[in-house]
Amino acid sequence: MSLPRLFSGMQPSADSLHAGNYIGALQQWVDLQDTHDALYCVVDLHAITVPQDPAVLRETTRRTAAQYIAGGIDPAKSILFIQSQVPAHAELAWVLNTITGFGEASRMTQFKDKSAKQGADSASVGLFTYPMLMAADILLYNTQLVPVGDDQKQHVELTRDLANRFNSRFGPTFTVPEPYILKETARIYDLQNPESKMSKSAASDSGIVWMLDEPSKTAKKIRSAVTDTGREIRFDRGEKAGVSNLLTMLSAFSGQSVAYLEEAYVGRGYGDLKKDVAEAVVEAFTPIRTRTLELLDDPAELDRVLSANADRADEIASRTLDDVYEKVGF
Ligand code: ADP
Numbered sequence: 565m566s567l568p569r570l571f572s573g574m575q576p577s578a579d580s581l582h583a584g585n586y587i588g589a590l591q592q593w594v595d596l597q598d599t600h601d602a603l604y605c606v607v608d609l610h611a612i613t614v615p616q617d618p619a620v621l622r623e624t625t626r627r628t629a630a631q632y633i634a635g636g637i638d639p640a641k642s643i644l645f646i647q648s649q650v651p652a653h654a655e656l657a658w659v660l661n662t663i664t665g666f667g668e669a670s671r672m673t674q675f676k677d678k679s680a681k682q683g684a685d686s687a688s689v690g691l692f693t694y695p696m697l698m699a700a701d702i703l704l705y706n707t708q709l710v711p712v713g714d715d716q717k718q719h720v721e722l723t724r725d726l727a728n729r730f731n732s733r734f735g736p737t738f739t740v741p742e743p744y745i746l747k748e749t750a751r752i753y754d755l756q757n758p759e760s761k762m763s764k765s766a767a768s769d770s771g772i773v774w775m776l777d778e779p780s781k782t783a784k785k786i787r788s789a790v791t792d793t794g795r796e797i798r799f800d801r802g803e804k805a806g807v808s809n810l811l812t813m814l815s816a817f818s819g820q821s822v823a824y825l826e827e828a829y830v831g832r833g834y835g836d837l838k839k840d841v842a843e844a845v846v847e848a849f850t851p852i853r854t855r856t857l858e859l860l861d862d863p864a865e866l867d868r869v870l871s872a873n874a875d876r877a878d879e880i881a882s883r884t885l886d887d888v889y890e891k892v893g894f
């Protein structure tokens with residue numbers, strides 16, 4: 565029996581992943597690869613929907629791929645590839661653009677947010693058509709499940725609409741994917757500003773735990789995390805956002821439940837908790853950091869793995885694209 569097909573990706577938009585990317589995505593991807601037929605993509609075509617520096621993009625793309633591998637994505641179990649190396653993504657996106665309504669695309673809240681930030685007139689058309697490219701990523705592989713956080717739910721909904729629309733106009737072609745909703749407990753917040761999620765686009769990096777940072781720097785950041793004036797260690801997002809965030813991180817890194825940790829810290833202070841979080845994070849990230857640097861040190865081997873994986877993705881994607889081209893009349 566074949567395993568359910570799953571597709572997920574991340575933009576190569578920073579030198580290093582952060583603890584949010586790790587706990588909210590990579591760590592779960594690693595768990596999912598044994599029970600799913602998974603494809604994990606570095607979505608560099610998506611990354612140029614906002615202005616990029618070419619040399620930086622090239623570097624962050626390779627670094628992101630290296631961190632997937634170092635973090636546990638096994639190219640023998642999953643297909644791990646770079647989006648721009650498989651031309652069918654851009655080709656299918658074009659076809660999907662032609663069956664998407666202008667009004668429908670205009671309703672995407674992520675476009676509204678991102679274009680408002682840039683000023684409506686300077687946002688690119690590429691940013692506007694981003695969701696149709698994401699739909700192409702998913703539909704090329706007959707994907708059944710798409711792991712998503714809240715921010716991407718609307719895009720998966722659009723992908724489903726486009727799959728159904730194409731199927732009813734041109735005959736059965738695409739598998740209609742389901743969102744695989746990641747647990748809310750996997751959301752990590754900024755150490756200095758625990759009301760906002762940890763994000764590489766934060767104004768300051770003092771609240772971000774980078775996977776590739778020096779261990780001493782990471783430990784220092786965690787010791788300086790914002791807590792509150794109370795003393796009690798318990799999970800309460802409303803009253804104790806900082807402490808709750810530390811508990812979530814410790815739970816994700818140690819595998820112990822938050823309830824267990826609350827019990828274990830009765831009568832102990834915030835200093836103890838921070839020390840333990842720092843230790844757990846450093847213990848998890850140090851081997852990933854070492855392995856990432858090793859992989860980047862042997863660019864020929866990394867390129868070989870990525871190119872072999874792009875070929876595997878291309879084989880599936882080309883079949884879907886051929887079918888689509890045939891159906892639309894090419
Ligand atoms: P960022 O907000 O840093 O730009 P992305 O939007 O590129 O991160 O997200 C890449 C992946 O990491 C997505 O699957 C997203 O859901 C996950 N992710 C990002 N930030 C967090 C966070 N703070 N907590 C949990 N998951 C996160």
Ligand code: NA
Nearest residue numbers: 597600601641
């Ligand atoms: Na697998």
